[in-house]
Amino acid sequence: WWLVRNTPSAEPPQDSSLPRKEPDYTMDHFVVERFDKNGRLRVRMQGDRLRHFADTEFIEVDNARVRAVAEDGRVTLAQARRALANGDGSEVQLIGDARVDSTGPRGEPIQFRGEFLHAFLNTERLRSHLPVWVQSQGSEFRAAGMDYDHLSGQLKLDGKISATLLPSSSRSAASAGARK
Numbered sequence: 001w002w003l004v005r006n007t008p009s010a011e012p013p014q015d016s017s018l019p020r021k022e023p024d025y026t027m028d029h030f031v032v033e034r035f036d037k038n039g040r041l042r043v044r045m046q047g048d049r050l051r052h053f054a055d056t057e058f059i060e061v062d063n064a065r066v067r068a069v070a071e072d073g074r075v076t077l078a079q080a081r082r083a084l085a086n087g088d089g090s091e092v093q094l095i096g097d098a099r100v101d102s103t104g105p106r107g108e109p110i111q112f113r114g115e116f117l118h119a120f121l122n123t124e125r126l127r128s129h130l131p132v133w134v135q136s137q138g139s140e141f142r143a144a145g146m147d148y149d150h151l152s153g154q155l156k157l158d159g160k161i162s163a164t165l166l167p168s169s170s171r172s173a174a175s176a177g178a179r180k
Contacts, residue, residue, distance in 0.1 A: 023051035025051075028048065028050075032044070032045050032046070032050070034089060040069070041069055043066065045064065046064075047063050047064045047065060059084070059085050061082065061083040064081075064083035064094070065078070066078040068121060070124070074102065074103050075102075075103075076102040077100070077101045078098070079098070079099055080095055080117070082094075082095045090122045094118075094119065095116055098114055099112065099113050100112040105151075105153035110136040111136070112126060112133070112146075115130050116129070117132070123151070124149070125148065125150070126146075127147045128146050130145065131143070131145070132145065134148075137166065141157060142161065142162045142163070143157035143158055145159055146158060
């Protein structure tokens with residue numbers, strides 16, 4: 001990736017005022033990692049094919065798999081048939097059979113599924129305007145859309161909602177069983 005990005009091009013300069021619809025580079029079967037200033041891994045993205053678009057600084061990834069590590073060490077895994085990410089990696093749109101597996105604010109596993117999930121990594125939010133399925137501590141929710149704020153632990157569901165809720169004592173037993 002570094003070599004491709006820093007290798008001089010033999011092509012004549014193009015008019016940068018016109019948006020390009022073609023990628024300026026691609027990578028097949030790649031892994032891209034981002035580290036913090038102390039050398040700790042923060043984000044690892046891999047996939048079958050990556051396309052970079054210079055006019056928007058977006059990357060598009062086929063069969064994307066993401067592993068993000070938060071400041072507190074919490075690991076979030078995400079995957080989708082396609083992903084779009086902005087240049088600094090602060091936003092990732094997961095498209096097609098999208099899923100995010102993480103840990104909730106109290107350490108409980110939480111899963112999100114849908115055809116579209118939009119992750120905002122800097123603010124730890126996950127949104128969708130399309131139908132979603134959410135599971136946490138054995139309870140399940142289905143809705144026409146959602147907005148999840150990890151920092152506050154609030155999940156806002158939109159549209160028609162269906163839910164299967166476990167009593168709190170069952171959730172405690174389910175959590176204890178999951179930790180074993």
